[in-house]
Each structure stands twice: as C-alpha cells, then as structure tokens.
Amino acid sequence: MLSVCRVNVVVNLQRYATRCLASIVPEVKVDDFDVKNEPVYQYLKGSKERTELEKALKETAGKTEDIPIVIGDKEYKTDDVRYQVMPHNHKQKIAKFYYADAKLVNKAIDVAVETQKKWDRVPIPERLRIWEKAASLMAGQYRQTLNAATMLGQAKTVIQAEIDSAAELIDFFRLNAYFLKEATKYQPISEDPKVTKNTMRYRGIDGFIAAVSPFNFTAIGGNLAYTPALMGNAVLWKPSDTAMLSNWIIFKICREAGVPPGVVNFVPADGPVFGDTITSSKYLAGINFTGSVPTFTRLWTQVGKNINKYINFPRLIGECGGKNYHFVHPSADVETVVNGTIRSAFEFCGQKCSACSRMYVPESLWGKIKKGLLEKRDQLKIGDPTDYKSFTSAVIDDKAWPTRGSRATSSTPRARRIWRLSVGGSAMTVRVTSSNPQSSSLKTRWTRSWWKRYSAPS
Structure with missing residues (x-):
C-alpha cells in the first residue's frame, strides 16, 4: 500500500511541477491574420480544375493504395487485411488496409500520451503555421487527389466532393486556426496588474483524444482528428473503413505540413475492439465522435462504467443522426x-x-x-x-x-x-x-x- 501511495505522490508531483512550469511561460504573442471561406470550383467543361480532376481520377482508379497502421513514426501491417471498394463498382478495390488489434491500440495510446507532453509545449504560432501549410497543400497540390479519393471511395459526385473534401476541409483547418488565434487574445481582468496580474494560457489535456470519424464527410474526418491536435492534444484516429483512402490522404498531407509523428496516430480497427480498448485506458482524455446513436451510446456507457479509473474526466463530443x-x-x-x-x-x-x-x-x-x-x-x-x-x-x-x-x-x-x-x-x-x-x-x-x-x- 505504501509503495502504491509513494508512486501516486511522485506521479502527481511530476504533473504538478510541469503545470507550475507551464504557468510561468511568457504570454503568447500571435500575429493577427484574417481568413476567408475557400472558393468552390465549378468544374465547367474545359476548365483547369476539371482537367486536373480527371487526371487524378484516372490515377486513383488505376491502383490499390496500401495503407498501413501508423503509430508514432512506425508503420504496422497485421494479418487482418481489409479492402475499400468503390461503392458503385464493387469489383474495383481502391485501398488495402489493416486492422489494429487491442495490443496495437494500446501501443498507440502509450505513444500518444508521451508525445502529448512535448507537443503541448510547441508554441501556438508554430502550430498555426503548420495548419496553414496543411490548408494550402489541400487547396492546391492535393485538392484533386482528395476529391478523386472521395468520389471513387465514397461515391460522391463532383460537386458533393468539392464542397466536402476540398472547401469544407480547408475551411476547418483555416477557421479553427483563426478561432485559436482569437481565443489567445482574451486575458482575465487584472484590477491592479502592478500588484497582481491574472493570466490564462490554453493547454492540452493530459492523456489522449480518440477521434472516431464517419464515412459521409471527408472533411469531418480531418476535423475530428486534427482540431484536438491543434489545441495541444495527441490523438488516436480511427477512420471509417469506407472512407479510408480520403482520410489517409489527409493524414499524409498533415505529416508533410509538419505535424510531428505521434501527434495524430492513424489506427484503423474493428469498432468494438477500438472502443473497448480506449475506454478501458486510464489515459482517455476525450472522444471526438461522429456516427450512429447506438455506437455513441455504447461509448458513453463504457466511459461511465470506468469513470473512477481515469486521470481526467473524459470529454465526450458526439454528433449523431437526426430527423x-x-x-x-x-x-x-x-x-x-x-x-x-x-x-x-x-x-x-x-x-x-x-x-x-x-x-x-x-x-x-x-x-x-x-x-x-x-x-x-x-x-x-x-x-x-x-x-x-x-x-x-x-x-x-x-x-x-x-x-x-x-x-x-x-x-x-x-x-x-x-x-x-x-x-x-x-x-x-x-x-x-x-x-x-x-x-x-x-x-x-x-x-x-x-x-x-x-x-x-x-
């Protein structure tokens, strides 16, 4: 009993010391900037965007992308192999991917927890720079790659893909960065700052965030995984089996933009295996979810049953179907x-x-x-x-x-x-x-x- 108490005291002192150190970090200075909604392309006959899209469609349809599990800076491939097929042509496989088992999900949790401690110390201006670079890559070099993956993998027409995997996804990245910048402007009232000055600093949550994304919007996948990361959190991203290719492209773009390994971990998995594993970890800090009511209800129930084991009260954010x-x-x-x-x-x-x-x-x-x-x-x-x-x-x-x-x-x-x-x-x-x-x-x-x-x- 004494040894357990001693360990808990040491852990709590380490966490307290970290927070005390964080509290004396100089006030964050973020350069001001404005954002605009990403224009929606029209894809008229003979237009540049239509030509580029048709090239991307041909390239995407001509191969089966091999998509690994990515935890930190390492890739994993298990024996549980799955395929994403075109909804409108079942004979055409566009992605091969692998399910992570509970052991790999736990490994991803360990990596995320350790990565979060370092990532949270990355200055907000640096994070904003990375997010802007990712948005620029999505708007330019990879726009039609994203649209092609969404059209062929999720059976969206050109306009439905454009407003999703291009315009909305880009808006999520730019506007969320803008909202964070605006949030840093607020500081509590200090009646006499020469005597006592009150300050506030945004910080990530100890542990990890689980992002569980749906098939129907490519943009939501990117938003669920990367918005918590922007705020200093580390994420386990479970993409939908039927949106695997488009989500994988988002992941690769963000890595290219400078998101460090381990900040977002790409973990395809069986739903119940993933849910049972994350909700049984004491480091669960939150679940960012879009999907069905029964699935979210199950996750909420599991968190409730395990509430006494967590180091935090997990935040649960869920968007489910309506009428x-x-x-x-x-x-x-x-x-x-x-x-x-x-x-x-x-x-x-x-x-x-x-x-x-x-x-x-x-x-x-x-x-x-x-x-x-x-x-x-x-x-x-x-x-x-x-x-x-x-x-x-x-x-x-x-x-x-x-x-x-x-x-x-x-x-x-x-x-x-x-x-x-x-x-x-x-x-x-x-x-x-x-x-x-x-x-x-x-x-x-x-x-x-x-x-x-x-x-x-x-």
Missing part, C-alpha cells in the same frame, strides 16, 4: 420547396446528418408539391459519380442497403424498384403519406422522408 424536416407554410413558393426538398433529401443518397427525412405540407399546396416532386424525381440521374450529369450515385456499402431497402419493401406495399445499375446499385422510391403527425409510419426508423429515393449496392 431533419421541412415544414411548409401556405405562402411558400412551390418551386423552391420542391427543389430544396429534393436536394436536401436525396443529395449523396440522403447520407447526411442534415438530410430531410420529414415533410409537413399544408393541404392547399400538397397537390402542386406532389406533382413537382414526382416530375423532379423523374429527371434525376443516378449513376457513376464521375459522370458530371449524375445527381447522385450508390450508397456507401452493402450494409446500407438492407437497413433501407428491405425495411421499405417489407413495410410499404407501394415501394417498387425502378432502376438498376449494372455494376453497382439499385434505386427505389418510397412514399408514405399521412394526415396524422403522430402516425407510426412517420416514427419508423427507416422512414427518411415521405418521398425518398434509395440507391444501393446490389
């Missing part, structure tokens, strides 16, 4: 309602947290809106994401089809198959109408909207 709706006023413009609803519900096959999944329409407008929705639906092209005329393409993988298609066909007799993609997917229209907002049909999980188009691998 976005359109509530149409009798004075609304019908064409605007139709176009807005079609885009919100069906762009990227409705695989967005913000996708419209309910529509409440006044009886006086229903006839016109119904007619407009049907007409617009029949004009939409679903096909290869590299076809500039495609409105949307296949859903992300075969797991997505049973949870949508089978429930729809078993629950609605009106559901019918209307289209089949020869190499990848199928589409389905489902309509559920009710004058009762409490209708069980509207509460069913599979119901995304009264009007929905499905596209999925067959």
Whole structure:
C-alpha cells in the first residue's frame, strides 16, 4: 500500500511541477491574420480544375493504395487485411488496409500520451503555421487527389466532393486556426496588474483524444482528428473503413505540413475492439465522435462504467443522426420547396446528418408539391459519380442497403424498384403519406422522408 501511495505522490508531483512550469511561460504573442471561406470550383467543361480532376481520377482508379497502421513514426501491417471498394463498382478495390488489434491500440495510446507532453509545449504560432501549410497543400497540390479519393471511395459526385473534401476541409483547418488565434487574445481582468496580474494560457489535456470519424464527410474526418491536435492534444484516429483512402490522404498531407509523428496516430480497427480498448485506458482524455446513436451510446456507457479509473474526466463530443424536416407554410413558393426538398433529401443518397427525412405540407399546396416532386424525381440521374450529369450515385456499402431497402419493401406495399445499375446499385422510391403527425409510419426508423429515393449496392 505504501509503495502504491509513494508512486501516486511522485506521479502527481511530476504533473504538478510541469503545470507550475507551464504557468510561468511568457504570454503568447500571435500575429493577427484574417481568413476567408475557400472558393468552390465549378468544374465547367474545359476548365483547369476539371482537367486536373480527371487526371487524378484516372490515377486513383488505376491502383490499390496500401495503407498501413501508423503509430508514432512506425508503420504496422497485421494479418487482418481489409479492402475499400468503390461503392458503385464493387469489383474495383481502391485501398488495402489493416486492422489494429487491442495490443496495437494500446501501443498507440502509450505513444500518444508521451508525445502529448512535448507537443503541448510547441508554441501556438508554430502550430498555426503548420495548419496553414496543411490548408494550402489541400487547396492546391492535393485538392484533386482528395476529391478523386472521395468520389471513387465514397461515391460522391463532383460537386458533393468539392464542397466536402476540398472547401469544407480547408475551411476547418483555416477557421479553427483563426478561432485559436482569437481565443489567445482574451486575458482575465487584472484590477491592479502592478500588484497582481491574472493570466490564462490554453493547454492540452493530459492523456489522449480518440477521434472516431464517419464515412459521409471527408472533411469531418480531418476535423475530428486534427482540431484536438491543434489545441495541444495527441490523438488516436480511427477512420471509417469506407472512407479510408480520403482520410489517409489527409493524414499524409498533415505529416508533410509538419505535424510531428505521434501527434495524430492513424489506427484503423474493428469498432468494438477500438472502443473497448480506449475506454478501458486510464489515459482517455476525450472522444471526438461522429456516427450512429447506438455506437455513441455504447461509448458513453463504457466511459461511465470506468469513470473512477481515469486521470481526467473524459470529454465526450458526439454528433449523431437526426430527423431533419421541412415544414411548409401556405405562402411558400412551390418551386423552391420542391427543389430544396429534393436536394436536401436525396443529395449523396440522403447520407447526411442534415438530410430531410420529414415533410409537413399544408393541404392547399400538397397537390402542386406532389406533382413537382414526382416530375423532379423523374429527371434525376443516378449513376457513376464521375459522370458530371449524375445527381447522385450508390450508397456507401452493402450494409446500407438492407437497413433501407428491405425495411421499405417489407413495410410499404407501394415501394417498387425502378432502376438498376449494372455494376453497382439499385434505386427505389418510397412514399408514405399521412394526415396524422403522430402516425407510426412517420416514427419508423427507416422512414427518411415521405418521398425518398434509395440507391444501393446490389
């Protein structure tokens, strides 16, 4: 017992001494700068960006990227081999990757914990410089590489890729750097600074942050992993299996920009293995998550059960799916309602947290809106994401089809198959109408909207 107490005292004294030393570090001076939203390219025929994109698409489609587990400055490859295939063409593998087991996840935790102590001492201006370099690389040299990986790996059309893996990702890096710069301007009030001066300094959290990112936005993957890192934390990044290639490219860009080894560790893994391992570590400082409600609930529950073992109270940040709706006023413009609803519900096959999944329409407008929705639906092209005329393409993988298609066909007799993609997917229209907002049909999980188009691998 005495030896345990002695060890705890030593550890706490070491941590206290580190914090005391940090508290007398001179006030941070950060040069002021402004940022603007990244422009969205149009990819018109004959444009420079279109030519560059088509070159990147050809290069990406012509190989299978071998993606290792990266912990610190070392790469690992296990016997648990996985592949990322094109959602719209299952025969085409674009990435080969490897699952980390619990032992490797624990190794990544150890590396992250040690790296964080050094990384947190890197001056904020230096971190801001690295983030700006990464954003510049994303905006220039690697813009179309990111877009090509997102189009082929996640079946996004050119515009959906451009607003995600280019514009939004770049904005995340530049704006988060700007927000950090602005935050450093604040200092507590000092009534008489000659006698007593109050100061505040932002510092990372002891331990590690686990970033668990989704398939549907490349930008979110980069944001979940690298925003905590910007603030002086070390991260274990578990990318989605179905966004592996685009996430890997982000990781490589950031390494090229100057993010040191061990600050962000690239750890593909089985979900439960990763979750069980990180939540059982006493060094868990936080979870940055985007994904399903059941998964986040499981992680939250595990953290609660283990709360007494952590050296910190872990921060849990989660964005999960919702039920976005359109509530149409009798004075609304019908064409605007139709176009807005079609885009919100069906762009990227409705695989967005913000996708419209309910529509409440006044009886006086229903006839016109119904007619407009049907007409617009029949004009939409679903096909290869590299076809500039495609409105949307296949859903992300075969797991997505049973949870949508089978429930729809078993629950609605009106559901019918209307289209089949020869190499990848199928589409389905489902309509559920009710004058009762409490209708069980509207509460069913599979119901995304009264009007929905499905596209999925067959």
